Amino acid sequence: MSDTLLSVSALTMRFGGLLAVDQVGFDVRRDEVFAIIGPNGAGKTTVFNCVGGFYKPTTGAITMDGQPITGLPSHRVARHGLVRTFQNVRLFKSLTVLENLLVAQHTHMETGLLQGLLKLPSFRHSETEAKQRAVQWLDFMGIRQYANREAGNLAYGHQRRLEIARCMITRPRLLMLDEPAAGLNPQEKRDLQVLIDQLRHEYNVAVLLIEHDMSLVMGVSDRILVMEHGKPIMTGLPDDVRRDPRVIKAYLGE
Amino acid sequence: MSQTIKNALVAALMAGVIIAPVFGLQILRRGQETYLQPDWKMIIGGMLIIFVVQMLRPLWKRRKTGTKRLQIPAITDSIRRKVILVLVLFALVWPFFTGRAQVDIATLVLIYVMLGLGLNIVVGYAGLLDLGFVGFYAVGAYTYALLYHWLGWSFWEALPFSGMVSAFFGYILGFPVLRLRGDYLAIVTLGFGEIIRLLLINLYDFTGGPDGVSGIPKPSFLGYQLTRRSLDGTPTFHEAFGIPFNSEHVVIYLYLLALILVLITLFVTSRLIRMPIGRAWEALREDEIACRSLGLNPRNIKLSAFTMGAMFAGFGGAFFAARQGLVNPESFTFIESALILAIVVLGGMGSQVGVILAAVLLTVVPELAREFAEYRMLIFGLVMVVMMVWRPQGLLPMKRPQVELES
Numbered sequence: 001m002s003d004t005l006l007s008v009s010a011l012t013m014r015f016g017g018l019l020a021v022d023q024v025g026f027d028v029r030r031d032e033v034f035a036i037i038g039p040n041g042a043g044k045t046t047v048f049n050c051v052g053g054f055y056k057p058t059t060g061a062i063t064m065d066g067q068p069i070t071g072l073p074s075h076r077v078a079r080h081g082l083v084r085t086f087q088n089v090r091l092f093k094s095l096t097v098l099e100n101l102l103v104a105q106h107t108h109m110e111t112g113l114l115q116g117l118l119k120l121p122s123f124r125h126s127e128t129e130a131k132q133r134a135v136q137w138l139d140f141m142g143i144r145q146y147a148n149r150e151a152g153n154l155a156y157g158h159q160r161r162l163e164i165a166r167c168m169i170t171r172p173r174l175l176m177l178d179e180p181a182a183g184l185n186p187q188e189k190r191d192l193q194v195l196i197d198q199l200r201h202e203y204n205v206a207v208l209l210i211e212h213d214m215s216l217v218m219g220v221s222d223r224i225l226v227m228e229h230g231k232p233i234m235t236g237l238p239d240d241v242r243r244d245p246r247v248i249k250a251y252l253g254e
Numbered sequence: 255m256s257q258t259i260k261n262a263l264v265a266a267l268m269a270g271v272i273i274a275p276v277f278g279l280q281i282l283r284r285g286q287e288t289y290l291q292p293d294w295k296m297i298i299g300g301m302l303i304i305f306v307v308q309m310l311r312p313l314w315k316r317r318k319t320g321t322k323r324l325q326i327p328a329i330t331d332s333i334r335r336k337v338i339l340v341l342v343l344f345a346l347v348w349p350f351f352t353g354r355a356q357v358d359i360a361t362l363v364l365i366y367v368m369l370g371l372g373l374n375i376v377v378g379y380a381g382l383l384d385l386g387f388v389g390f391y392a393v394g395a396y397t398y399a400l401l402y403h404w405l406g407w408s409f410w411e412a413l414p415f416s417g418m419v420s421a422f423f424g425y426i427l428g429f430p431v432l433r434l435r436g437d438y439l440a441i442v443t444l445g446f447g448e449i450i451r452l453l454l455i456n457l458y459d460f461t462g463g464p465d466g467v468s469g470i471p472k473p474s475f476l477g478y479q480l481t482r483r484s485l486d487g488t489p490t491f492h493e494a495f496g497i498p499f500n501s502e503h504v505v506i507y508l509y510l511l512a513l514i515l516v517l518i519t520l521f522v523t524s525r526l527i528r529m530p531i532g533r534a535w536e537a538l539r540e541d542e543i544a545c546r547s548l549g550l551n552p553r554n555i556k557l558s559a560f561t562m563g564a565m566f567a568g569f570g571g572a573f574f575a576a577r578q579g580l581v582n583p584e585s586f587t588f589i590e591s592a593l594i595l596a597i598v599v600l601g602g603m604g605s606q607v608g609v610i611l612a613a614v615l616l617t618v619v620p621e622l623a624r625e626f627a628e629y630r631m632l633i634f635g636l637v638m639v640v641m642m643v644w645r646p647q648g649l650l651p652m653k654r655p656q657v658e659l660e661s
Contacts, residue, residue: 052547078549086547092540095533098659102530103537107549109530116529117522123529135659147659170548 002066005030005206006051006082006174011060013046020046021057022230028174028206033196035209035217037241038227039250044210045087047227048178051208052084053077065173079107081173085163085180093152097143097162100151101134104166137165141195157188161195168199174206175199181213189216196220218242226250262308269304273297275618281353290355345513349506357502357509361577363617364512365570370597370609371519372566377595378604378652379527380559381539383440386447387594389427390564392586394420394571396454399467399581409473409576413569420568421561423450428560432553435542447591454583466582472504473511473576480504508577515573519566524606526562528657535559589631596634600641602648611649 006028013021021043028034036044050057053074062070064080072080092100109130115123138144141161146154151162160180167175177196181189193216199205211217217224218238226233226241228250234241241247278297282289349357369391376384397416401407407415431442454461461467472480478491482499492499526532534555537545542552575581597616601608620630641648 054543054546074543074546075549075551078547083549084547086544090541090544090547092537092544094540095536096657098657099533099536102657103533103545103550104548106530106534113529113531116531117525119525131657131659144659166548 003029005032005065006208007061007063008047008051009061011047011050011062012058013043013050013055013060014058020230021050024060024225024227024230024232026225026232026235028208029222030173030206031200031204032222033200033207033209033220035211035221035224036227037211037214037217037224038233041229042227043230044227045178046230048084048176048208048210051077052082052176078170078172081171082176083167083170083172083174084176085160085167085178087178087182089156089159089163091151091159091163091166094150096148097138097151097154098131098134098147100162100166101137101169102130104169105130105133107170133169137169141165156183157185160184160188160192164195164199168203168205172205174208176208178210179212180209181211181216189213192216193220258309258312262305265308266301266305270297270301271615271619273300274622275356275359276352279356279622281355342517346510349509354502354505357505359618359621361505361509361512362621363614364509364516365574365577366594366597366613366617367516367610368512368519368570368573369567369594370601370613371516371523371606372563372570373594374563374598374604374606374609375523375526375535375566376559376563377598379532379539380535380556382556382559383436383443384560384563385440385444385588385591385595386427386450387443387563387567388586388588388591389447389450390420390424390567391571391574391590391594392450392454392583393423393564394568395575395581395585396461396467396571397568398572398575399470400461402470403462403467409471409572413572416572417565417568420571421565424560424562424564424567425557427564428557432556444588444591447586447588451583451586454586462582464582464584466580466584467575468580470575470579470581472508472579475507480507512573512577515569519569520606523566531555531558596638600638600649602651604652605648605650608648608650608652 004027008027009025011021011024012019024043024047026034026036036047038044046055049055050060051062053069053072053076056071060070061068064077064082067080069077069080069082092103095103109126114120135144135147138147141164143154143158143161143165146158151159154162160183164175164177164180180196181192184192196207196209197220200207207220209217209221221238223235224238224241225235226244226247233246233250234244236244274292274297278293278300280291280293282291349360369387372390373384373387376382376387394416397419398407398409398412401412401415427443427446431439434442454466455464457463474480475491478489478494480491480503482501483490490499491503527536534545534550535558537550538552538555545552545555574585578585593616597609597612600616601610601612616634620627623630623633626633
């Protein structure tokens with residue numbers, strides 16, 4: 001078993017005349033937190049969308065654990081153990097918090113139509129199990145008291161945590177977080193950093209992270225890819241990235 | 255105060271609508287002709303009582319609860335079960351104590367309840383706006399009609415096939431529209447509804463074209479026909495049970511059959527929404543991209559909603575064919591689709607009780623107001639506009655059957 005979980009090479013995404021992502025390549029190792037940073041419009045989210053199957057990349061190859069996933073539709077990518085959160089949280093707003101977590105287990109719950117219609121024991125059993133797993137995650141995230149509330153009515157910070165729980169309950173191998181700290185207050189950001197550490201250590205999930213908040217990125221990442229105008233500038237350890245003149249130039253200008 | 259008067263007036267009107275068909279209309283026979291005689295004392299009296307009670311209610315409410323708003327006590331599962339049982343028993347016994355016309359209208363209402371519940375899956379749960387639902391209804395009706403016409407099948411033999419063929423059509427027609435959303439989906443499904451109708455008209459040799467298929471037999475009761483004289487030598491219902499022939503029997507029988515079909519539909523749809531597939535439908539309605547990111551295949555989810563909805567329309571269609579004894583493409587115009595959709599929207603999308611209530615309103619009122627038949631669409635449109643302004647969520651908005659977490 002190789003050390004690399006996700007491998008992206010020579011990824012290019014062109015929208016008409018706009019070259020949004022140009023020859024980006026990186027590897028994410030198992031149990032690693034890998035961050036992509038860069039100024040606004042650098043193409044970070046486009047990379048995410050290509051990896052997650054939401055865009056079909058113009059050229060390039062993406063493999064997950066050695067298997068090619070380039071150009072697969074997003075729901076099939078997700079079944080390879082690669083799930084994501086969204087920049088602006090995408091919960092099922094009028095479903096309850098608990099139901100959000102039950103929906104996410106859909107692919108793991110293969111109950112037949114008849115079992116469900118007649119409420120056979122096998123159906124009840126799998127429902128109870130799904131509920132228990134959901135409750136475990138609600139406890140873990142500290143939002144159990146809101147279980148029966150509509151997800152859209154949660155506080156923003158709780159919505160973010162619920163979205164991460166909803167990803168984790170699908171038992172992913174790679175968790176992709178798109179600006180998870182956006183809109184969080186300083187305390188919630190610190191909690192988020194603790195949470196990411198916990199997820200990788202307790203649940204052995206690799207994390208691919210896009211984030212603007214530098215203290216979070218520097219605190220939590222093992223390696224960082226810096227992008228500007230769709231091109232990769234450098235990949236390196238947080239300390240190297242912090243000191244690199246090209247990175248400073250990209251952020252602060254000449 | 256003006257609010258109270260308005261409320262009371264609305265309540266009185268609603269009471270009138272409900273009282274009129276049940277108590278207020280008597281069927282009189284004078285020689286050759288049949289008259290509907292309204293019992294105005296009963297109707298006006300009932301409306302007045304409701305009006306007065308509604309006017310007094312705020313006083314009573316204020317005294318009882320102080321500043322707090324009156325809340326409906328939480329209905330526990332056991333109470334709800336009892337209420338449902340009582341309602342079902344009432345619906346079972348009711349036809350034996352009223353006139354033939356009322357039972358006939360009630361049967362029509364039940365057909366629309368079934369159609370409304372079917373469309374509710376597609377529109378209310380999965381959030382896919384389908385304007386061609388009547389197409390599946392037509393497929394169901396014609397499946398029975400043609401199976402009878404060409405192969406001589408009985409209602410009971412054809413019923414499962416009607417559901418299956420309709421479901422199959424739902425599945426097939428679901429494919430091309432998978433990528434479409436909202437308005438585009440609505441337009442394409444509208445087209446499908448029309449295509450099915452036009453096919454039925456133009457496949458003259460097979461479907462009988464504009465004339466349709468006639469002489470379709472009514473369902474038999476345990477193999478006994480409910481006709482005056484036996485068609486094929488087997489004993490008929492009244493002969494077998496040794497009772498005099500009464501043409502009301504078949505009307506009541508059809509009503510009870512429709513009631514059973516509706517109860518089955520209700521049971522299945524209310525189970526579905528509590529199952530993973532139902533939750534997936536709702537999740538898809540909320541956010542398709544999030545669904546995909548979690549590994550849910552939107553194609554399968556949409557297709558299952560289309561298929562399920564179409565299946566119930568198929569059962570409804572087969573029953574419709576049996577009740578009418580005649581099917582032709584006239585019965586499956588766009589207006590029918592609009593009516594079924596109106597039932598779902600008026601009742602409150604996703605709400606089963608709402609669908610039933612709206613089906614009753616939209617079927618019974620036009621039957622009563624036959625003099626205003628020309629204005630029917632005008633009134634219909636007006637009601638929809640008023641609803642959208644005052645109560646866009648429908649008469650009885652869906653209360654989600656939430657999976658509760660006991661602490």
